[in-house]
Amino acid sequence: MILVIGHALAKPDTLQAMQAISVEHVLRSRAEPGCISHEVTTDVQDPLRLTFVERWSDMPALQTHFRVDASRAFGKALAAMADGTPEIHVYQSDEIDLRAGRA
Numbered sequence: 001m002i003l004v005i006g007h008a009l010a011k012p013d014t015l016q017a018m019q020a021i022s023v024e025h026v027l028r029s030r031a032e033p034g035c036i037s038h039e040v041t042t043d044v045q046d047p048l049r050l051t052f053v054e055r056w057s058d059m060p061a062l063q064t065h066f067r068v069d070a071s072r073a074f075g076k077a078l079a080a081m082a083d084g085t086p087e088i089h090v091y092q093s094d095e096i097d098l099r100a101g102r103a
Contacts, residue, residue, distance in 0.1 A: 004054035008086035025074040034061020
């Protein structure tokens, strides 16, 4: 599984617009092949900080997602409104069943 974690810091006057385009992006992305989950949240300690958490079935699915015109437009629009450069981190991961081994 591929795990993507991203952050973007809004300016007070861009927060609502960034949230709106982020929700649209999340909803659109969830319908893409290979998308296991895709969320955006607001940091409770910094309400201007948006956090994105995505799970994809494999790297080809994520690469396809990155090539979608709407995804590229979202990235550009988010960066234009952000306070600083948004961050994105991509990880290869395996889910661990915490119930395994319990009696």
